[in-house]
Amino acid sequence: MIDDLPKGFKAGAAAASFKKAGRDDLGLIVSDRPCVLAGMFTQNLFKAAPVLVCQEILGTCGTARAVLANSGQANACTGEEGLDNCRATQKMVAEAAGLTPREILPVSTGVVGAHLKMDLWRDAVPALVQSLGSRDAEGFTRAFMTTDAFPKFAMREVTLSGGTARLTVMAKGAGMICPNMATMLCVALTDADVERAPWQAMFGRAVDKTFNRVSVDGDTSTNDTILGLANGASGVAARSEADLALLEEALTAILGTVSHMLVMDGEGASKVIHITVTGARDDKDAELVARSVGHSQLVKTAIYGGDANWGRIVTAVGYSGAQFDPSKVGLRLCGVERFRLGRPVNDDQEEKLAELLKAKDVDVEIDLGGGPGGYTFQASDLGHEYVTLNSDYRS
Amino acid sequence: MIDDLPKGFKAGAAAASFKKAGRDDLGLIVSDRPCVLAGMFTQNLFKAAPVLVCQEILGTCGTARAVLANSGQANACTGEEGLDNCRATQKMVAEAAGLTPREILPVSTGVVGAHLKMDLWRDAVPALVQSLGSRDAEGFTRAFMTTDAFPKFAMREVTLSGGTARLTVMAKGAGMICPNMATMLCVALTDADVERAPWQAMFGRAVDKTFNRVSVDGDTSTNDTILGLANGASGVAARSEADLALLEEALTAILGTVSHMLVMDGEGASKVIHITVTGARDDKDAELVARSVGHSQLVKTAIYGGDANWGRIVTAVGYSGAQFDPSKVGLRLCGVERFRLGRPVNDDQEEKLAELLKAKDVDVEIDLGGGPGGYTFQASDLGHEYVTLNSDYRS
Structure with a gap:
């Protein structure tokens, strides 16, 4: 086990057989002191029970000490019973770990509409609490994987004026991924000493530049949650504008690393499409264009097939829905210009493009030729594996 | 050949080898007298050259005598050269058929960004004009098929106060189908005698209830065109409100028949998902919900796999983006209630549902429980065949 968590945090996990036996599906992170919180949550109107509970904690307390994660059942669309179950799991873990229930942030992933299996929770909680300190970032991340092909986590150090602090980010997500505020589940920890207001503010900006700009399938989940816990255990303070800027830069970079992993591991995805839009009337129009291209089934299947079918991108x-002058639009695919001022560029580069399209990362650059607005967006391609996984997910 | 065109219309077709040799890929319909026109076109900002030309004719002339259709090249995103080519094809056919260029409505489908192959056009036009009268509705429809698995056309008679008139509708479309105003290509003919204003008005309403409510892949094409030509050759007039209502009813019914065929033959589609939303704040919110469900990759793959995964629908x-109270929402899948007042309905009907989900047509009924708004929408499922077709469409 590598000690890759920030100071003062411990992780544990247990196998509760929520869906399959023999693998960790319950995870716990505990800080030895209260953490300053930041959080962003799904915009889906059906917010899962754990989302509602986390929002309540962030809205009233502002600090917490633990994150409790399960896979198997998402506890979404489960009504009052789902909320009661969620609170009961907080209580169980609080009693076993010597915390209060409101210090525990719950996150759940799995089948939407399925209730938590409370008997299995009761059986597994003692082992979960005992395991604290036995898992690293990967170990915790594995406990909330579902169809993820690999665990997504990253560690990074940032040197501020008073010393070095650490950031660790752990995320899950492979399907139902089109984060709107935050992705499926992500926990970001730091031992930097930062106050609540600047922490939440930089967190919001960093998420907006990273997790809110990726999509696997355009489906915004009921459980999207990203939590930021800062416990100050390093003793390294981020108070000055310069230090806050350094921390924000490091936070944005590490969230970008992990959100890219999310797209790379989109269910059945083989490639990441990096879409850059410039020359839009404003950033909002640029975003419309980037999301439209990133969600187009025809673009995604063409990229999957290595087909330089730029007409689908222009379509x-x-x-x-963005407003622009079609006769000013240009397009580059893998750096090769295919469309300029609203018409095809005729030099035939199909062979070169076919070679370039074999790469894992594919660049699509769109210039609307009309203004200062810009946006970047990452999307998965769409292949057979996506259909296979999602036409038979519950079995 | 069945004589299934309305009176006064003749159809022809020719094999020009635009993409493959040995099949009709050029079609022509000519009326023996001027037709009153109605038309609706794509909302895509990149409007194909033939769309621009048709819009010009509808905006200035109001009548025409012919429809000229080709597959192979969509003549979209082709700039000034594309417009010049389109006008040259009108001219060629006009000379050979004794018409004026502005009496000919051009429609094109095929690869976006590819130019018309003018040499092949010049070779094929004489045979095309000669063939007039040798094709029926199916024969014309086959000439503008691309990845369509079957030709989509229907014939219907309508009895008005003065006698019986006929309606024939011919459409193509299998991919890049999420019509916004009209679908890929559709031509509706009638020999009823109707004036321009009521014809365009009823046409708009009928398209809004049919073609504008279907989706295969959410991609709104550059070429979407639906044309309505009424030549009055039956001598049966639609003038009174009662007769106009009868004609509109028949038009809506036949367009509904053909738009359903379009979804049924969505590229790689095996099922049609019929989505009905009720209880919305207004029709607009109901439409948002219906389109969101119909475009969800996760819903489409679940239905393809016969998986009663209603949680994805609720998500x-x-x-x-619609506003409603989640605790009032209900859902029926294939007529079976699975969600009521925001929580799961617990009686386990999975086996029954698995059986019902084997049908070609799958009903999804969503009640938002909050108002008078409603909407219906038809969408294809999403299967392996879609990916296969679209990752290798151009080759």
Whole structure:
């Protein structure tokens, strides 16, 4: 086990057989002192029970000490019974770990509409609490994986004026991924000493530049949650504007690393499409164009097939809802210009493009030729594996 | 050949080898007298050259005598050269058929960004014009098929106070189908005698209830065109409110028949998902919900796999952008209630549902429990065949 958590944090996990036996599906992180919190949650109107409970804690307390994660059942669309179950799991863990229930932030992932299996929870909680300190970031991350092909986590150090602090980010997500405020589940820990207001503010900006700009399938989940816990255990303070800027830069970078992993491991995805839009009337129009291209089934299947079918990209630009002059639009695919001032660029580079399209990361650059607005967005391609996984997910 | 065109219309077709040799890929319909026109076109900002030309004719002339259709090249995103080519094809056919260029409505489908192959056009036009009268509705429809698995056309008679008139509708479309105003290509002919204003008005309403409520892949094409030509050759007039209502009813019914075929033959589609939303704040919110469910990749793959994963449907309702109270929402899948007042209905009907989900048509009924708004929408499922077709469409 590598000691890759920030100071003062311990992780544990247990196998509760929520869906399959023999693998960790319950995870716990505990800080030895209260943490300053930041959090962003799904915009889906059906917010899962753990989302509602986390929002309540962030809205009233502002600090917490633990994150409790399970896979198997998402506890979404489960009504009052789901909320009661969620609170009962907080209580169980609080009693076993010597915390209060409101110090524990719950996050759940799995089948939507399924209730938590409370008997299995009761059986597994003692082992979970005992395991604290036995898992690293990967160990915790594995406990809330579902169809993820690999665990997604990263560690990074940031040197501020008073010393070095650490950031660790752990995320899950492979399907139902089109984060709107935050992705499926993500926990960001730091031992930097930072106050609540600047922490939440930089967290919001960093998430907006990273997790809110990726999509696997355009489906915004009921459980999207990203939590930021800062416990100050390093003794390294981020108070000055310069230090806050350094911390924000490091936070944005590490969230970018992990959100890219999310797209790379989109269910059945083989490639990441990096979409850059410039020359839009404003950033909002640029975003419309980027999301339209990133969500187009025809673009995603063409990229999957290594087909330089740029006409599909231009089509998705055209129906995005953004306002622009079609006769000024240009497009580069893998750096090769294919469309300029609203018409095809005729030099035939199909062979070169076919070679370039074999890469894992594919660049699509769109210039609307009309203004200062810009946006970047990452999307998965769409292949057979996506269909296979999602036409038979529950079995 | 069945004589299934309305009186006064003749159809022809020719094999020009635009993409493959040995099949009709050029079609022509000519009326023996001027037709009153109605038309609706794509909302995509990149409007194909033939769309621009048709819009010009509808905006200035109001009548025409012919429809000229080709597959192979969509003549979209082709700039000034594309417009010049489109006008040259009108001219060629006009000369050979004794018409004026502005009496000919051009429609094109095929690869976006590819130019018309003018040499092949010049070779094929004489045979095309000669063939007039040798094709029926199916024969014309086959000439503008691309990845369509079957030709989509229907014939219907309508009895008005003065006698019986005929309606024939011919459409193509299998991919890049999420019509916004009209679908890929559709031509509706009638020999009823109707004036321009009521014809365009009823046409708009009928398209809004049919073609504008279907989706295969959410991609709104650059070429969407639906044309309505009424030549009055039956001598049966639609003038009174009662007759106009009868004609509109028949038009809506036949367009509904053909738009359903479109979804049924969505690229790689095996099922049609019929989505009905009720209880919304207004029709607009109901539409948001219906489109969100119909475009959800996770819903489409679950239905493809015969998986009664209603949680994915509820999730798509939640992120639709519509406003409603989640605790009032209900859902029926294939007529079986699975969700009521925001929580799961617990009686286990999985086996019954697995059986019901084997049907070609799958009903999804969503009640938001909050108002008079409603909407219906038809969407294809999403299967392996879609990915296969679209990752290798151009080759």
